[in-house]
Amino acid sequence: MALQAASLVPASFSVPKEGKSGVSLKDSTLFGLSLSEPVKADFSSSALRCKRESLRKIGAVRAETVATASPAVTKSAPEGKKTLRKGSVVITGASSGLGLATAKALAETGKWHIIMACRDYLKAARAAKSAGIAKENYTIMHLDLASLDSVRQFVDNFRRSEMPLDVLVCNAAVYLPTAKEPTYTAEGFELSVGTNHLGHFLLARLLLEDLQKSDYPSKRMIIVGSITGNTNTLAGNVPPKANLGDLRGLQGGLSGLNSSAMIDGGDFDGAKAYKDSKVCNMLTMQEFHRRYHEETGITFSSLYPGCIATTGLFREHIPLFRTLFPPFQKYITKGYVSEEEAGKRLAQVVSDPSLTKSGVYWSWNKTSASFENQLSQEASDAEKARRVWDISEKLVGLA
Ligand code: LMG
Ligand code: NDP
Ligand code: PMR
Numbered sequence: 001m002a003l004q005a006a007s008l009v010p011a012s013f014s015v016p017k018e019g020k021s022g023v024s025l026k027d028s029t030l031f032g033l034s035l036s037e038p039v040k041a042d043f044s045s046s047a048l049r050c051k052r053e054s055l056r057k058i059g060a061v062r063a064e065t066v067a068t069a070s071p072a073v074t075k076s077a078p079e080g081k082k083t084l085r086k087g088s089v090v091i092t093g094a095s096s097g098l099g100l101a102t103a104k105a106l107a108e109t110g111k112w113h114i115i116m117a118c119r120d121y122l123k124a125a126r127a128a129k130s131a132g133i134a135k136e137n138y139t140i141m142h143l144d145l146a147s148l149d150s151v152r153q154f155v156d157n158f159r160r161s162e163m164p165l166d167v168l169v170c171n172a173a174v175y176l177p178t179a180k181e182p183t184y185t186a187e188g189f190e191l192s193v194g195t196n197h198l199g200h201f202l203l204a205r206l207l208l209e210d211l212q213k214s215d216y217p218s219k220r221m222i223i224v225g226s227i228t229g230n231t232n233t234l235a236g237n238v239p240p241k242a243n244l245g246d247l248r249g250l251q252g253g254l255s256g257l258n259s260s261a262m263i264d265g266g267d268f269d270g271a272k273a274y275k276d277s278k279v280c281n282m283l284t285m286q287e288f289h290r291r292y293h294e295e296t297g298i299t300f301s302s303l304y305p306g307c308i309a310t311t312g313l314f315r316e317h318i319p320l321f322r323t324l325f326p327p328f329q330k331y332i333t334k335g336y337v338s339e340e341e342a343g344k345r346l347a348q349v350v351s352d353p354s355l356t357k358s359g360v361y362w363s364w365n366k367t368s369a370s371f372e373n374q375l376s377q378e379a380s381d382a383e384k385a386r387r388v389w390d391i392s393e394k395l396v397g398l399a
Helices: 099-109 119-129 147-163 190-213 272-298 319-333 339-351 383-395
Strands: 073-076 081-084 087-092 114-116 138-142 167-168 220-224 299-303 360-364 370-373
Touching: 087 099, 087 190, 087 339, 099 114, 099 119, 099 360, 114 119, 119 138, 119 272, 138 147, 138 299, 147 190, 167 190, 167 339, 190 220, 190 383, 220 339, 272 299, 272 383, 299 339, 339 360
Parallel strands: 087 114, 087 167, 114 138, 167 220, 220 299, 299 360
Antiparallel strands: 073 081, 360 370
16 A cells, blocks of 8 residues: 555755867866866855745645636735745655755745655655754655656645645665666666656656646756766766667666666666766756747756765765765865755755756856856767657656
């Protein structure tokens, strides 16, 4: 029996452009070399300047149709100033790391209700409590991205809750760097790409409709990317490198039976599968932008929040790695960022009025100012994005 009903508790290194010569070192600090970073977008940390409407249980009294639902912006007497209702944001994988830190940062503004879409209800409940998120600011709903049935069930449950959807954050991920053999999702896709890409692909495709219905002034869909999927960076050149090849493995269903478990059709490598999945995430965001931004006005973005070396993402890595990785990133690459800081960064992409440009891959420089970063050649290949989209549609049963 699904947990869902019961769980409705309100409760760097970057380069300007991938050049023909490959990697440039000019954008970070490594082994004592000082390297500058391009800052293209000025960042203002000012939050939404609208007054908050006191929360009636979000969406609970939402009427049958969108037209009659309480409008996002209403005039409040007597000055006639505009006020904004609480935003409603779904964050996948909000039970730890970046997702939890983002939920906390958003909850603390008092302007957001967070739907924590998590596979482990109890873990999420404990995490929200220990992060000090006030009960009225979040709802936990069950979502296991490694099962397409679960994704569909989540969407049904979310709709039944009648909460609006103003922002979707696709954040959850698994990383299996020490696995010798592939493991699989419920539908038989290799687990990293199946969870990080295909699960989110179905979720995002289905929830696009709900985002479109929202009357919130700035609707956004965010998919977390990473530097390690971008081969125009040093981090992206640490073996094994991301490479989707000609997509023959994806086309074959990543089942490891008649086809490879890897997107490019090669031998299984858990670290590569993760990096490939991040390339898919970044390609998907751009394809959404190309297909739907103009028509819907939704902002589609991706980001690299910095190296959050202490999160659960590295739980499967060997203990020596987990010990050395944080100091390595802190003192040598200087790419380290705390969970709290990374959460604030993602929270900006969710709500900052200055980050409304669509189709952008955000990064932050050493002083935590955001800028529009360049993706690698493969991660910005429009033809590949279209093909990944088309094949993924078939794999998740949308086409
Ligand atoms: C793989 O190994 C694993 O096999 C795989 O299972 C998975 O875990 C995967 O990405 C995850 O990693 C990666 C491995 C191989 O790299 C290592 O981690 C080995 C460490 C090598 C130590 C190098 C000395 C650094 C000094 C650090 C001091 C101590 C702190 C240690 C902390 C360790 C935690 C990270 O990597 C390699 O094959 C060698 C790596 C070589 C660097 C790759 C950079 C490529 C850049 C190419 C672009 C050219 C630009 C020139 C850059 C020059 C920089 C000086
Ligand atoms: P964590 O492991 O701390 O968080 C990952 C979250 O994903 C957890 O809440 C986890 O749930 C959830 N999750 C995993 N599998 C599933 C599933 N099948 N269904 C639903 N939820 C699932 O890692 P991070 O916070 O570091 O990672 C968050 C995002 O940030 C990822 O997209 C990652 O790729 C990205 N990122 C991380 C970087 C870093 O340095 N850490 C750098 C760049 C990007 P549970 O708690 O139950 O395990
Ligand atoms: Mg990397 C500027 C240099 C830089 C940055 C920002 C990262 C981020 N890494 C950098 C450099 C290096 N790393 C170098 C020079 C090495 C070789 C010693 C190195 C190694 C390394 C390993 C083995 N790095 C790693 C691993 C992992 O297992 C992590 C990974 O690839 O996960 C997929 C990782 C990461 N390095 C990063 C970041 C952000 C990660 C982790 C997570 C991610 O992309 O989501």
